[in-house]
Amino acid sequence: MAGSVISLVIGRTVDLLHKKSVFLKDVGRQVERLGNDLEWMRCFLEDAEQRQDENARIRNWVSEIRAAAYDAEDIIEIFASKIESIKDKGFVTRLACYPRRIVSLDKIGKEIESLQTRLNDIAASREKYGIKNLGEGMSAHGEELQRIRRSSPFSEDKDIVGFEELTKSLVAELLKEDKNRRVVSIVGMGGAGKTTLAKKVYNHADVRARFNCRAWVCLSLSYDHKEMLRSIIKQLNTVDNKLLEMLEKMEEQDLERRLYQDLQDKCYLLVLDDVWKEEAWDCLARAFPDVNTSSRLLLTSRNRGVPLHADALSKPHVLKTLGQEDSWQLFLRKALGHGDDAGCPSDMEEVGREIAKRCDGLPLAITVMGGLLLTKKKLKSEWEKVLNNFSTYLSRSQRGVSATLELSYADLPPNLKLCFLYLGLFPEDSEISVRKLIHMWVAEGIMQKRDAENLEETAAYDVEQLFSRNMVQVVEMTTDERIKSCRVHDLLRELAIRKANDEKIFHTDEIRDDEISAKSRYLAVHILPWDKNYVGCSIPPVRSLLFFNIHGYRENISLSFKSFRKLRILDLEKVMMAYLPKEIGEIRLLRYLGLRRTWITRLPHSVGCLRYLQTLDIRTNSVYFPVIVSNFIWKLESLRHLYARDVRSNVPLKIEGLRNLRTLSGIHFDDIMHNNMITLMSLQKLGIWVDDRSEIDKLCMHLSEVGSLKALGLYRNPGRGWPQSLAGLSKLHHLTELKLSGVSLRTLPPDFPPNLSRLSLKFTRLKDDPMPTLEKLGQLSFLKMECAYEGKQLFISRHGFHQLKFLELSRLYDLDEINVEKGALPRLRCLRIRKCLSLEKLPEELDPELVDKA
Template sequence: MAEAAVSLVIDKLSNLLIQQTIQQIVFLKNVPGQIERLKTLLIDIQCFLKFADEQQDDNPMIGNWVSKLRDAAYESEDVIETFIVKMQALKKKGFLKNLSCFPKRLLCLCKVGKNIESIQKKMLDIEKSRLTFGIDQILGEGTSTRGEELRKLLRSSPFTEDKDLVGLEEKTNSLVAQLLVQDSSRCVISIVGMAGVGKTTLARKVYNHVDVIGYFNCRAWVYVSQKCSAQEVLVGIIKQVEKQTKESLELLEGMQEADLERTVQEKLQDKCYLVVLDDIWEEEAWDSLAAAFPNVNNGSRLVMTSRYEKVPQHADDLSKPYKLEILGEEDGWQLFLKKAHAHSLNSESKLSPELVRIGREIVEKCGGLPLAISVIGRHLRGKRTLESEWKSVLDTLTSHWSRGRKGVSAVLASSYNDLPPDLKTCFLSFAIFPEDFVIPTRKLVHMWIAEGLIHQKGEEVLEDVAADRLDELIYRNLVQEVAVTANGMVKSCRVHDLLRDLAVEKAKEVMFLKIFEESSSYPSSKCRHLVVNSCCERLNYPGEFEHSTPPLRSLIFFNLAEVEHEFNLSFVVFKLLRVLDLQNMNISCLPDEIGELSLLTYLCLRYTRIERLPLSLGCLQNLQTLDIYTFTSAVEFPNVLWMLKNLRHLYVRETTKRVPLKFDTLKNLQTLCDVYLDTLIGNKITLLTSMRKLGVWIERSSRIDELFSSIAKLENLVWLVLKRYGEEGFPSLIGLSHLNYVKRLKISGRLTELPSPHNFPPRLSHLSLRATRLAEDPMPTLEKLEHLSILKLKNAYAGKELVISENQFPNLTVLQLEHLPNLIEIKIGRGAIPQLRCLRISNCYFVEMLPEELRFMEALEKEEVEDMPKRFITRLHGMDSYKVSHVPNIIVTGTLDPTMLGGKLVARRFADAFVTRGKRTS
């Protein structure tokens, strides 16, 4: 991490040297040279840090040297950025035009040279100590092949989804039998065991078991976690047992806990339900939820996973907890073999005796914990079975073991230490998110870029580089996918508790992260990242920082949605702040002083109650992401957007129209969601040359052709979203044919008829029609879009029959049919959609069966059925004609009760349905 810290400082020094202002100030004539010399010194030192970072845990002397160097690098960053802030403040006030009139105001700037000179001397002393204490020699001895070999193993991890499970079949069957026992009383069945032992994995297998699906007509799965929020858990259950509209979601967010409890009771009262409470820690957490689950003697069940046996015993003293133990030696060995050589090794018979010995030692050090075995096995997957490679992994684990780390801790620590520096910083950023928090990829990527963790690679866009970094962490089993888009992009993610613990431990050490909770001590003067997870009188914010202001770079609030009193925020003391996240906070006003945070790059106000933005917002010249998707119906927005020259992403809900907004100066803007058509037309859209995604509310039909004409020239615009309220349909959309660069199109709102095939964007590959309620079958038109690969129809068609002609949709890979209220039959002609990989059908209550032609589709990998009536599932389950022999695995999702409006049911091992081959899209 010291290497990463120094790299960031070098980048800042380089940027500072090219600023013209610093060259123009006569008082600072020596500063550019001093900055250049400091930069050169840091580059020289950086060469040693790669090896020092790896060995600082092995040798206290190296650890102390790295720590001093990291502190000096951070001090350099503070001096540089403080200087930049002061320069920008003077420039804003016009003081730099006549320097002789303001000598006192500029006196502080003269100190920057002395400060840099002092830091440079400190760096030189640290550099000399490297030679004095023989650190060079130690580092030279440490650069053995062990670390390099393991790094190569990490880089070689294949990009496939892990589906290998060992020793769970018997456990699954036993728990399923408990769930289905003929006892009408509601009971709690619990799975207990240490972190990483596979409690959630086992619970999922039970939850998705075909017999369980056939028994319960209502199911929900919620994460509870250490910081239990009863309100969030209850809202999560309601969302799964009943589909929510935009308005009802907002109503839920405002409901008190008692009202939510009554609502859950009402929803479950007449259902045979199964609710999984995953990762519940405290007895009090159960007590806060128990009353929501009615006992109506119909065989309903609750499944609970916990690390502590006292919790499930408290919940139901008549039900004996199922204790999940660590894997035995042979099961652990078999899991390791599957993870390490899934495609080339079926048994240890293909391994040499020495390799078996090394492999079994690796498994032994993993302590029988599936998470540890999976992580280290993934490192070795796809590699040749060379003793040197396996030995390097064993040596690394042994090294960590000797430093006091045992079992899974040794595995995870070694996995972290062998990440490249850029991936280390990205992984440590997960420490800021609460346990079990589902992280939107959009948010994560924007924050990485704002923090300067992502660097340009040639012409590649930073957001794409960040997405690649996330993929790498997922492929290494350090981050878990939660949801993916239709084309396999990660939509949200999370980290396992043990991995988060590791990230928090490291981030506190190397990033000076402070997570403030009710029992926490106050942040130190070195704190650079502050996460506030609770609001209490002990944190006198911001008064607590008046005498010792930490150099915060990020200030993030979590878990404060239930706080009723409004916050009075002040940020003026945090001049170096880059990331400010106020999501879900109960605030209605953003203070004017926000404009003084001249280095701010990320500002999130999502789901606040802010009604207006201050004029000073225009001072945030470095702002890259502005998220103001608030609860208020319309935000009063001053006409200052045009000043934010570095803005890359703007998320709005609605803005008042009192002042026309000008933003055509924003040449870096990539995302603009959602703006009114008139507002957009009022700008020179052709100047927004970086635009990639655009969302537009269509108000007046007369100007839509102007929109298409303007955006047709934007070569980077690949994603267009068109929305319209009310019963009045969209105007003519024939102008879409001019959009030669658009590949993704979403139309939301009433459509009287589709444009003809030649009036769609010629390169269109993704199409989503939502709430269009077309009267005529759209397939005869859409099947002629030769490049179409993903098609989503949600409440898009009011007819009874969908017909796909023979040999049509040659490139379609994903087809989603949702909320088609009158649909009865789907017909597919011979040879149609030959590339179909995924079919999803949801809330189409009158569809009796799926087309017979699907069984001939060799490319089909996944079939999802969600919120469909019981007769559909029953018929699908019993049809011999649906048996598929060319694929090994099958997944079907759906619900059995047509009265239900929510809840995902996943059935595995339907030998007569459809398939998955383990792709990332599954």
């Protein structure tokens, strides 16, 4: 992990020292010294980060600090958790535990003393490694990365594939009859071909004819503002010694004034290639006159926010990675050098296609690998050698694929670096749930320092930032345009793994205890060897343990929890486990426990000892069997999210007093009614099982004063009918989202929550057309109906659904006609139709572009 990330960890540890000072007062002097030493170390990390890529000793120094900071955090939290558990007991018990407290204090004192010795040794080695201080300029490695990225409009690449339509679109936008100065932009991940495309457009005959005043400048990640201004002025004027001398003497404001004068009254085209930050645009834009001359700026960036900042009215042209066939054609041109007539020898095609596939549609990677193969003999064995050592060849390339992607990583702020590295734990090409990712980031403590009240919102913003910077790709968006799931480009994933491995963040495809570094903190199990079914004999102090794609393993997985006492995250999704050992309660620092799609049907009482637990996901494979828990949920004072399909207890389940709880699903009506719900001050989402005996009016009155509640799901208990009345829903004024799910609701409730904006009906099998009732919900923007209606026709009048933006009709098997009056659904953005097998046509009143039919 890079030095700036470790700086974040150190800051978090120092904050923890202050936060837990009440428990550490008896070892206060040692704790204060530890905090001071860690802060002192942080002062030298920026210089170390800039130089660790070129010096293995410096990289090791950074790694030692990281390990010390993590160990300090572990020691403090483990000790504090022990003291907190004693503090909650009765007086007699506390008195009996007093000797244990003394022993614990003595132990932590010795551990801090040992850490202090380590830090002293690390500090002593600083000068030996040549680490000086902050602000001493960019390292030679950093300067080399910048040099690689410099561009010019000349030496245009003739072997371009897949850019034809984008080129036409960009040229057309540059030539639009608009007197105002406009910004046309190209955005995409590093190596996607933004500069190549910009060159093609810049040199297009129609563009050259339109703009006789043109200039090209490459800003890159670190740039000199005065030098950029000088560069543009030189391209617009005849260069002689007099001009050069004058430009060298000019101050920044004088240069801006000179450039403004040069461009005044001109129809100019300026290309600003590789703009990273909004500030870079702001500095230069002052010198670009907007005087009704139809001037244009063509801007390329990896950050989607930059072009929108430059011109909010101009939609960026997103440069996506190449498809499989375009990738193959580009590969052939670069690897065989035959231009359009390139053809691959039949015995080498399979290997060649696999190399192209490994490039994952990134033009720069294809170009580099193709150029490498062009210099080698046209033999299958040579191509196989390159394929088998793909990552090594790519990282060694002089054209800098790794370097290009590394610049994107270098530009991330510390918290986003840590978020990005965490993505390297997930398998190649996996679809990553953003909700799950957010819960893990929160559990890891990445968000803690910035906004303790809105951790999930902060994490969701960070996902958006990674997307904006083209570090992740969107797989699925929600209807309100939030990222629901994402993936990481293969080469960016390799970058994350490489950076993480540099700092001993362990990532593996096959667990072997003897290969795991003693400093490893993150462990992803992708494959378990068939000769053993356990993990955890010589495991280091791991913070995150994640399992992927081992659901086919035939036996129960056995975990030695004694090896995992410092775990914050344990994700066992899809692992073949039928029970959870009671030793789970010994992992006192655990914040995330994922048991989704396991076969566990009962939680041991010891789970109640996990007082730091934030997320508990028990949506197991046992669909027809509830998960049985004893009455311990109320003890989980840090719990923020409890996900369950059906959770039950032998006694009414106590949940009141959980002030941090935001999500609660799979709980039964009777359990809700036995609790004072007002004490759940943060509760936003609630899913409840009801049956024919459930009194919905009383339930809604019970929930009406829970002001934070925004989303409610009512699920019919299998084998029982719906309650006779749902009229009480109108009392829930705070509610904006409602889901009704269960067989044979038959008729809609007479009233709905007055501020409802999202409604989902599932398995309700309504007999009458629901649209006349639903279209009167004035704020409804989202409506989903799945197996919800058994009629043949739906009628939507022009008087209703004034705010509806998204409508999904799924598995309405008898529906054969939708009637829509003219003027209805004025704000509709998407109509999604799934498995409505009898529906043969759509009404003419609907815009075909809005329809997503499958």
